Amino acid sequence: MHELRLRSWAEFVDYCNRRDGWAFRGQADPGWPLFSSLSRRLLRDPAGRSEWQAREERSIRIFRRKAHVYLPDRSVLQDELRCLALMQHHGAPTRLLDFTKSPFVAAFFAVEQAVGDAVVYALNTPWLWSAAPRHDPTLTREQIDPRVQGNFERYFAENHHPMVWFGEPSEMDRRLVAQSGLLVMPGTLEMPLDDVLRSYDSEQPLIEKVVLGRELRSEAMHALYRMNITQATLFPDLEGLARSIGYELEEMWQRRI
Structure with a gap:
């Protein structure tokens, strides 16, 4: 995976301008591998891979x-991708990785809680749109689409295929809309996303690792604040508003310096 380090916000903006149409994921620590929350949980499970599907x-x-008691429309639970997205956005371990179409939303998730260097991953979705893994060229994005009934069980549940699908549910929830969210679903749980992407033949990078140096956090957060990218806008509810107050303190301090 190609890696580069940026030391100013202007460098990041320039980088993003040259990655039009890609998808992005921010993480507060460059050392964290690109595993889903479900993968991280199961890899700690001493029972082993044979029980992962179950x-x-x-x-x-x-x-x-049980979730239907909290939902006004329980039909969302019958749609595989919508159900998984609902689980993901309420804290359940799933095989989904959250990406966004906005590099600036990804930068916010990377730097807001970072105490050192942070990282934004850039996924080459324009190339992957029509690609298939080399072991089976029939496994195109359209063929494996988990929004099609039966495809999740057919292509993903058994964890046999090193491949990736990306997209949105047929109906997006409020957080996905606010975050310009894009869901990435790997076909196997035991490999980080960058290893899964090695199963595709490509002359161009499929994923890039952009390390944001700790020295640019203050500049980045101020720029994002001016773009109205905050906890309050990305999580449009009372919880998001309350969480956004933390950075309001930083903005006040900056103006007094």
């Missing part, structure tokens, strides 16, 4: 059995 199926089944 454990994932059970977690989805339990969520469906």
Whole structure:
């Protein structure tokens, strides 16, 4: 995976301008591998890989059995991708990785809680749109689309295929809309996303690692604040508003310096 380090906000803006149409993911620590929350949980499980499918199926089944009491429309639970997105955005471990179409939203998630260097990953979705892994050229994005009934069980649940699908649910929730969200679903849980992408043949990079030096955090957060990218706008509810107050303190301090 190609890696570069940026030391100013202007460098990051220039980089983004040259990655039109890509998808982005921010993480507060460059050392964290690109695993989904479900992968991280199962890799700590001493039971081993043979039980992963059953454990994932059970977690989805339990969520469906109980979540309906909190939902005005329980039909969302019958759609595989919408159900997984709902689980993901309320804290359940799933195989989804959250990306965004906005590099600036990704930068916010990278630097806001960072205490050192942070990182934004850039995914070459324009190339991946029509690509397929070398082991099976029939596994195109359209073919494996988990929004099609039965495709999740057919192509993802058994964890056999090092491949990736990306897109949005047929109906997006409020947070996905606010964050310009894009969901990335790997076909296997035991490999980080950058390793999965090595199963595709490409002469151009499919994913890039952009390390944001700790020295640019203050500049980045101020620029994002002026773009109205805050916890309050990305999580449009009372929780998001309350969480946004933390940075309001920083802005006040900056103006007094």
